[in-house]
Each structure stands twice: as C-alpha cells, then as structure tokens.
Amino acid sequence: MRLNQHQIEILKQLATEIFGTQAKLMLFGSRTDDNRRGGDIDLYVTGFDQPSDQLYDARLQFLVKAKQALGEQRIDVVFSPAPGQPLQPIQTEAQRTGIPL
Numbered sequence: 001m002r003l004n005q006h007q008i009e010i011l012k013q014l015a016t017e018i019f020g021t022q023a024k025l026m027l028f029g030s031r032t033d034d035n036r037r038g039g040d041i042d043l044y045v046t047g048f049d050q051p052s053d054q055l056y057d058a059r060l061q062f063l064v065k066a067k068q069a070l071g072e073q074r075i076d077v078v079f080s081p082a083p084g085q086p087l088q089p090i091q092t093e094a095q096r097t098g099i100p101l
Helices: 005-019 052-070 089-097
Strands: 024-028 041-046 075-079
Touching: 005 024, 005 041, 005 052, 024 089, 041 089, 052 075, 075 089
Parallel strands: 041 075
Antiparallel strands: 024 041
C-alpha cells in the first residue's frame, strides 16, 4: 500500500469527523500496488447511508479537508450503494480489491 501511516491516520480521522464513526474506508486502485508509481488516492466509503444531497456535501467537505491536510493530492471518493441499489462496476472493484484503512 502506497500510503504512509500519517496519511492513513489523517484520512481515517477525517472520515470519522465527516462521515461518522460508523463509516469505514478502504483504499483501492493503483495505490494498493507497491510496485507502481503515482496515481490518485482512491477511497471507498461504507457505512455512510445518507440522502444524495448530504452525500455530495460530505464528499466535498472531505476532499477539501484531505487536500488541506495532505497537500495537493488527487483523491477520489466512492461510496457504497444506498440500500436496495445495485452495485456499480467501480463499487464492485473497490469491494473486491480494497484494503481497509
């Protein structure tokens, strides 16, 4: 995994602050491969079951605070589907390959 412990702790703290204590983060995508370079930080969030308007506001708040804390990083945040909604391909990939933080 190509995140250091300090980065992990910041991301987890922000997730708890913004998404709540029930939210869990998983890293997926290129940053899970130690042999690769570069790439954005792809995060999959579970346990944040809010209406879509709150979801978008929370995502924006998380991204702003994460970039302030970590510096200019490309960060993508994907949420688990709402109850009763089908998984999108990116959600399936995140669940399949994600590493819990």
